[in-house]
Amino acid sequence: MAQRRRVRRALVAVLTLVLAATMATAAGQFARADDPVKILLLLDVSGSMNEKISSGGTKLAAARTALKQVADALPDGTQVGLRVYGSEIEEPKEENPKACQDTKSVMPVGRLDRARMHRAIDSFDAVGETPISYALEQSIKDLGGQGKRVVVLVSDGEENCVPDPCPVAEKLAAAGVDLQFNAIGLDVNSKARQQLRCIVDVTDGSYYDAEDTEELTDSLQKLTKRALRPFTTSGAPIKGSLDRGEAPVAAPGQYVDSYDATAKPRYYRIERTPGSTVSAALSTVVSPFRGGFNQETWSLRLLTDDGETCTTGTSGGTASFGTSVHTASVTTAYWGFDPADRCVGEPVLLEVVRTSYQGNKATAKVELVVREDPPITNLAELPKNLTAWKGASTVPSRKSAPVVGGTAFSNAAELKPGSYRDTIAAGETLFYRIAAEPGQTIRATVDFPQPGTESAQGSVAVTPKVRLLSPIRNTIHEDSSGMVGEIEQPTRLTTGTPQLRIRNREIDIKDGETGAIGAATFGGVHYLAVALSPNLDSESGRIMPIQLNIAVDGAPAGLPVYASPSPTPEPSTAAPTDPATSPGGPGSEPTPGPTNSAGPVDPGRLEGALLGTLGLLGVLLVAGVITVLVLRRRKRPS
Structure with a gap:
């Protein structure tokens, strides 16, 4: 009995911390007040959830207790819902193909009602198949298309309706910028663990094992004080151009963009006061590729309109056990203040190149900061x-x-x-x-x-x-x-x-x-x-x-x-301007x-x-950080 309680407490701890952390991920971003974090609990209630766990009791009983205690721990006003799969159709999919669409919302996403959530948790049985992919698709519909959306999947087995749920997760993630998948494997085998890890990796979410009493207890000891928190990007949306001549104007401020793994340069135009110092920084995370080793390099370059390099910067690193935070920056500070020098006196282009290795094709979100320091008169x-x-x-x-x-x-x-x-x-x-x-x-x-x-x-x-x-x-x-x-x-x-x-x-x-x-x-x-x-x-x-x-x-x-007025200490998050209609002149x-x-x-x-x-926590496994920030400068003219 004591071991069973430890299993339930550990599962409650993991569930609660995943929920708390993912809710808070959006709190650190510039979100609108009318776009609260929405969380959907997605529970596997296939027939295997009736199996006993090593310390006694069924997996389903442990999950019910965990979910109820999570409901009691969540704060008032939480936007939360509950969906299950495998609760209706007992026949195998070979006899009843509808078993691969056996999922239902037992509590729509809405303001937390604890009594209602308790009733929903007791409203289903574990009888069917494991249609993870289809259930994920329906979960996104439950969450809607606005605001920060979080899915927490609890499963004890692998997908058995399609060969691999990862492509479906990748497709869903690509369509939702503010979407995050997290998963907990309850006494799962290696194939199921690999599938669940792949699902969470596509959105930089987290995976936790809850395999037996010992590992659950260890998870409880690790995570009762604080869940892992992810690096979050924030700012006004901007889209770098593949064509230098079409580069969007990035005024001093903070922006977010996303990059594929094609290694094609993207460009942003930075207008400036002649003689001012222009700086740009990129921050991002490098994630493991499907749970394994990953290596990426981000290269920045400031250049003139005709392609003359002013300065470069590079951030390179790896991720093995989790994600790692990388930054790279470039600045014209080392050029002095002579407006006759084109890198000092003319607008510049920021070039960004992402090079991804190990076959990783996942999209990466980046945070870009542009800063301009006016000319200094008392140098x-x-x-x-x-x-x-x-x-x-x-x-x-x-x-x-x-x-x-x-x-x-x-x-x-x-x-x-x-x-x-x-x-x-x-x-x-x-x-x-x-x-x-x-x-x-x-x-x-x-x-x-x-x-x-x-x-x-x-x-x-x-x-x-x-x-x-x-x-x-x-x-x-x-x-x-x-x-x-x-x-x-x-x-x-x-x-x-x-x-x-x-x-x-x-x-x-x-x-x-x-x-x-x-x-x-x-x-x-x-x-x-x-x-x-x-x-x-x-x-x-x-x-x-x-x-x-x-x-x-x-x-x-x-x-x-x-x-002119000194640099503003906090970056702007105003939307970028079109090159033809930019209202801000040099020195603004x-x-x-x-x-x-x-x-x-x-x-x-x-x-x-x-x-x-x-309020600022989220779930992220981070490790294997090797960050190199190289700042190169051309030899200063005499």
Whole structure:
């Protein structure tokens, strides 16, 4: 009986966290208030759900109990529905072909009514086939075509009406930008697990195993505090052109686009004030290809209208056990301010190329940020560039305050000097904002785990990593270290910036030290990215408390004087303009976009109000991150 309760509790935990996290994924995006997250629970009630699980009781009984407890845990106002398949037709599909269309909505998607949901959960039996593909198609109809739509599939077996449900999932995903599939395999075999993983991979969702008491208990230990959260893209929609002459105008702001795997260049036109500094950044995720190894490269180039290269940037990496976050950026900052130079004085084109390996053809969503800094009138009076930097020194610990890291750049939690505590799951990347101006230096020390806390049971096989990124999202400095075996003392990683100076861009970049100096050339919001990558698939989801110690040294000094209003710190999410009708001329100031900064929060809310404080959570297995950000520049003319 105790084992059966553990099975049910673990299944409840996984279901609840998947629901909580997927609901919150949309909270970090720029969604309309009248487009709430809609969740559909899709339950397998084929005949095999009457089988006993190893700890006693049937799979169906465990699922009923889990669903009822999930209903009790969801907050008021949740948009949720329930669909089942295999509940009506007992004859096999060979005798009754309609068995492959045996699915029904037992509770339409709508505002949560707990009593109604309990009745719906008790309203069906497990008798039929396993038409996963057809049920997925009907699920999308249940959810409608607007807003963030999430399907949570619970199945104990493989599709048996079509050879492979993955092509159907891919087709449905391609038609729904804000669609996410998640799945839980309940005591499944390898073929069923492969099918379910494929379904969730097409939308960067998550798969969880609930095979037996031991693994369910392990899942409960890993995920009771926090589900994995996905990197989310946000901004105004834009579509890069394959033709340079038809490139859409991307004013300073933030955009979202999607890329196929054809490796064809896409172009965006950036108008500018002569002598201004233009920067562009791309953020995306690389996902495993059907549960396996994947490798991708994203290349950025700023060029003139006739194709002369101004500057390039590349982000390349792999994904093995889950998705990994990648950024790439390019900037004309290293060209100086001579308007006679075409890369300084004329509009430029942003070229983006995605190269995907291992046969991966899945569409990838990207977030693009365009920034323009007006010409600086007092450049000669500003401090000259640094010539050396030996890295950031450790930040001492203080009394810590709770904080919840963001899931992306757009909802990064704000950190001021001091100490903070958070929790991270293996496979997760958390984002934080730290403001600093020229004359100041940022230092950040992160302890894995937080000193004085229990990190996890047993040995670990994870790799923590910290990165400090500039306002244009290029990496200034990073630090990482593998953790294998029993944890005897925390792993302490420190990252930071050289002293920020506008003229640091004048340094001749030769290596990592000079590269860090050259990247520390912008004032404003910097980003601390903290990742915990699993080195084994079984490590995904391992919870670890962390402590972040933050210092911002010095006072603002050597501030630039701009020829026109200074850059807007927050990117705009206004829609892009047509090249022929662009109202914004060179030097026009971007409209600030919405912000979502999160400061320290009460940890009680994190555990007590399931979705209220998991408002930014989602489900994602992330790992195997090897990110390379290369910033090349042409030799500066004498």
